[in-house]
Amino acid sequence: MANSKFLTINPGTMAGDGALTHAFKASSAHGGITVIDAWASTGLAGTLDILLVNFGVSGTVTGGTIAGMTDGTATVWVADVPQALTITAANAFVDANEWIVVKKLEAGASDDLVDSAQVVIEYVDGVVTQG
Numbered sequence: 001m002a003n004s005k006f007l008t009i010n011p012g013t014m015a016g017d018g019a020l021t022h023a024f025k026a027s028s029a030h031g032g033i034t035v036i037d038a039w040a041s042t043g044l045a046g047t048l049d050i051l052l053v054n055f056g057v058s059g060t061v062t063g064g065t066i067a068g069m070t071d072g073t074a075t076v077w078v079a080d081v082p083q084a085l086t087i088t089a090a091n092a093f094v095d096a097n098e099w100i101v102v103k104k105l106e107a108g109a110s111d112d113l114v115d116s117a118q119v120v121i122e123y124v125d126g127v128v129t130q131g
Contacts, residue, residue, distance in 0.1 A: 004036055009102060009119045017106040022059060023052070023119065028096035030125035035092045035100075037122040038067045038085040042077045043114030047107035049075065050083075050119060052100055054091060059099040064091035066100065080116070093127050 011021040026032045040050040054063035067085035069075045077083060094100055102119050106112075 004122050004124050007121045007123065009121070010115070011102045011104075011113060011117055011119060012115060014102075014104045014113045014117070017104070019104045021102045022055070023100045023102050023121070025059070026094040026096055026098050026100070027125065030096075032093060032095040032098070032127070033123045033125055034128045035066050035087055035094065035121060035123050036128075037087065038120065039082040040085060040119045041080055041082045041117060043079060043117045044112065045077060045079050046112070047076050049105040050085065051103040051105065052085065052119070052121065053103050054094055055099040055101045057097045057099070059101070063098070064088065066091045066094065082120070 007024060009021070009023045014021060035052065038052055049069045051068040052066040054066055055061060056063050065088055067087045069086065075083065104113065
């Protein structure tokens, strides 16, 4: 997509089910952003789901899920192999000053990330139609 931007986030180890990492705050200069695509790599084999969630302007209120695994359940990951996250079109737009948070959902206690884990988000400024 023309004029798209990429942001890479290193969420760290994120030990524990439901762990959160604040990724970024949508700019007020362009009236927010629209997430176009997203991928994650874990650094370890494991069964988990990585979500992008809108946490509102306070950064503390759980809003809609922007992206996650296709079936909404934990997926078996291969170490260092990027997995595509599925964008929820209805939640792809993140309004100005709202926070995007990375959330980890484990299937088992050992499904942790490593320091080299990454989440890559492709986005554009403002509102665009998904599809």
